[in-house]
Amino acid sequence: MSATDAQLNSDWDAIVIGSGMGGLVTATQLAAKGAQVLVLERYLIPGGSAGYFERNGYRFDVGASMIFGFGEEGTTNLLTRALAAVNMKMETLPDPVQIHYHLPNDLEVKVHRDYEKFLQELSDRFPHEKQGIRRFYDECWQIFNCLNAMELLSLEEPRYLTRVFFQHPFACLGLVKYLPQNVGDIARRHISDPELLKFIDMECYCWSVVPASQTPAINGGMVFSDRHYGGINYPKGGVGQIAQKLADGLEKAGSRIEYKARVTEIIIENNKAVGVKLANGKEYRAQRIVSNATRWDTFEKLLPKVNMPKSEQKWQNRYQKSPSFLSIHLGVQADLLPPDTECHHILLENWDNMTDEQGTIFVSIPTLLDPSLAPEGCHIIHTFTPSWISEWQNLSPSEYEAKKEQAAAQLIQRLEAIFPGIEAKLDYQEIGTPRTHRRFLGRDDGTYGPIPQRKLLGLLGMPFNRTAIKNLYCVGDSTFPGQGLNAVAFSGFACAHRIKVDLGL
């Protein structure tokens, strides 16, 4: 059946709601196997949190800009692999430093791509913990080496699990051991200096938005090692190019993506998901339905909240929505930045504020790697800080505008610590709040994703792709293994694998 016939008959192998990285990887993996897939995206372009927007000659990344998964070797380079599956490739620009931390008590640390250089820099600051530092990060490598030895597919597929176990028994046993652990468990086995433990908390918080004690060890192993293995690589032309290329590859493989197609309902018949209804009244049917919306959006908005399956209620008791972000997209004059400025920075003035509303500040300057994203003589500074939607509700339009301006001015004032004179060098400014994230990304409360309600057993509580509703799957950051582009790509590979087996492809 061709894509056009399938559309006319409203009868697809799979419908994917949303073209975030999780949805696109699922769709392209299925399309590459010959499945007819329809992706329905409510916005104008693909990518979701990995999308972009253009203003006054600047191309801003909406969110993600520190990109893992573009390595050339091993099995964890999932973005490289996802693109290759639909005959696509991206030119990327290697980032020599993952993060330049500016932390309390003048703790200045750069996470160099070169592992030994990073360990040396950290050990110079904490010489009494030199051995512990190496043992901690080396143990994270053990986790990564287990993951990087095996093909990463659906853990819900018993035949795959058996095959992978016989091919890589030691790697599998290694992963089983770490699955219920958190990074904090490992850190405390090797490190005792309280300030260094706080640094490890920040190493986790800056991508998991929870301290080390609540960050799964598997995710920590990936992040703390892959940054030195495949490295951090910025896609030329901006992060939005990744989704655009996947969408192009999807269509070239004979499937279809529709924009401005907001799904309002997942149609259930005889307790099975059979189709979707759009805001414009159109209905499409498919053998399998995949939701790339968050689990809160899926089970409270696209399905009636009153019928929420018990397993979802239990999940909501274990995980809560993380805060969203206050984001400022700045264009600045290039001479603001000294020549040795790094692309990504984290700024925190007081350890007690790390997890607070607008506590930790994140900074990305992608134009240091790809100057084509800004007008000549200018740079982009994207800065963001966690913020709860509750801070931004019940305000009149003028109160909302005033609060935005005030919050942005405070954030820029704090950035003076790393970019002295920034205020005088501003060329462009656009402010986004949790309300902006909710509106443009279609994410409940603008959340960055699920975080544990309390200390959990590592990743054991994160659901895979199948749901309690037959033929309905979830993909993206509210499924195993969580947030981040490479992580949701993993979830996309796993989801497509499970569906391929279920459809007999």
Ligand SMILES: Cc1cc2nc3c(=O)[nH]c(=O)nc-3n(C[C@H](O)[C@H](O)[C@H](O)COP(=O)(O)OP(=O)(O)OC[C@H]3O[C@@H](n4cnc5c(N)ncnc54)[C@H](O)[C@@H]3O)c2cc1C
């Ligand atoms: C500010 C910020 C900075 C970040 N920085 C990084 C980083 O540096 N590195 C990194 O790896 N990760 C980063 N992340 C996280 C990363 O971007 C996300 O984890 C990832 O992109 C989430 O992908 P997803 O597929 O789960 O969903 P999303 O990106 O949320 O995509 C879901 C898609 O579904 C669409 N959709 C939702 N509901 C419907 C509906 N009803 N009908 C039709 N379409 C619908 C949405 O419009 C969206 O396009 C960052 C995130 C943010 C917000």
